[in-house]
Amino acid sequence: MKQKQAHKPYRSLVALNKTGSTTRVLNLAMVARTYGTTPEHSAQPFFRSLLLNRGIVLKHRLRADDAPLLSGRAGTATKVIIPFDPKNLGAGGASFLVGEKGWLDLVEELSDSDENFARDRSLLECLDGLPSFDPFLLREHLRRAGFRPADCYFAISANDRERMRRFVEVEIGKLIDLAYQGQRISDGSSGKLVEILLASDTDDRLEPLRLTLRLEGEAYREGIFSWKGFLYYKWVLADLMVTLKQVVVELGQLEISDSVNAEIRTFVAKSRARLQRTIQRRVRDVGLTLQTYDEAFARLTGAGDAVAFREFLLASPAMFLELGERVGMISHIASFWRYRFPPGTPLRAGADDILDLLQDFETGLAQPTLYLAA
Known part of the structure; x- marks a missing residue:
């Protein structure tokens, strides 16, 4: 792995320590410091490898000196940084790019079993396929791929979740009326349906919605996921x-x-x-x-x-x-x-x-x- 020392103030690991996770940075080191003693952090870790699970994953803009590492690839890659000391990010760390030559050997070295290696490898490849680490969409993407890390890994504040829920409720109110035609959904509120929609795409209570959209199986799941993505991005942009x-x-x-x-x-x-x-x-x-x-x-x-x-x-x-x-x-x-x-x-x-x-x-x-x- 390449050695990475903290240098320019806004590029350094110390700066990441202050800002936490962003759309381009998944700061697992900060999550470990904040939630490391909670039962959910240990019961539902992001990575099985302890070192990966206190690392930093970021979307990295490929530069000229990266060309030998990822032959033929341009644009954005996924970089993993393992801090030498998670409590002192100023000490720097070691890094690798997902997909670079020998990266799987490095992940295997960080794993304590074949099962955990396979799981962490799949998760890294899943992260590499995402355009950014928007927390709502990251959670949804991982859930659909079968990964369910604890909620503490997704930096969506309770306030932001509530603001988005209100935005989506207003946005799809007409569709709720059209799909359910006055039917009661649990407590009868459109807000309840929005919560169900944001939490799941397979709940039986969404069946009238599926019938209205005339979609089946995987096409329905893919469509609902992308729809939620559009709603999320519309909220973010506003x-x-x-x-x-x-x-x-x-x-x-x-x-x-x-x-x-x-x-x-x-x-x-x-x-x-x-x-x-x-x-x-x-x-x-x-x-x-x-x-x-x-x-x-x-x-x-x-x-x-x-x-x-x-x-x-x-x-x-x-x-x-x-x-x-x-x-x-x-x-x-x-x-x-x-x-x-x-x-x-x-x-x-x-x-x-x-x-x-x-x-x-x-x-x-x-x-x-x-x-x-x-």
Whole structure:
């Protein structure tokens, strides 16, 4: 494994120790420190390997020096960091990329049995297939793949869960009326159905919904999962918009604090302007993709056109993955920028830090345009 020492403040393991999990970082070391003494943490671990289960998993933007490790792969990879001392992340750690040559040998070395090795390998491959680590979708994706780590591993606050539940309840109220036509669901509340929908896609109480959508078996499960993903991303984007608008403005105000030549100043100015335009374009791209959902859903609830929404659900898994990549990146930009520059602090940093930050943002946003339904 490659040795990783803590270095630049916002790149270091110490910084990860402060921020915890994000859309791009799954900080199991922090979870272990916070919940390590609880029964659920030991009864339902994320990884079976003790070392992996106190590590840090992150979505890593591949750079030129990564090319020999993952031949022919571009974009994002999944990196695993094993801290030398989970209580002192400043000591650095060792790392590997999922899929690099010899990575399975490393995972096997970290495992204490063939069964645990097979399980942790499958889980790492499952994580590698996700566009980001949005906690709600991470939990759903793992559950569908047969992995059920304890709730403490998913950093969704009780407040966020309640806010999302209220958002979804408003969003699908018309569908509930259409599917259930006045039937009582347990206590008769639409909120109860939303809780059932968010918790499961196989509950018998969802049968009227399945019949309304005219889907069967795996197509129904895949469609419901992707639908929940669209609802989640729609909620996330609405929640992000105020911060994103502030970030776009503040990008234009970012200043270099040390002495540099005119060439670097010109490059930073152009990069800031490009990022401002690209963030706005990506938000519009996400909005257009979400609009395909809105239009199909409106045809279902307004005109009773179940076929249009069924076709959307059948096509949604591919759209969902690309949407996740886009929303995950702009969410990362918003949260990381606000961490790096809290409200009221000077928008100034050293040239090296600024260049690294701008490059990371530009690389993440430089992806193909989203799939749009015809």
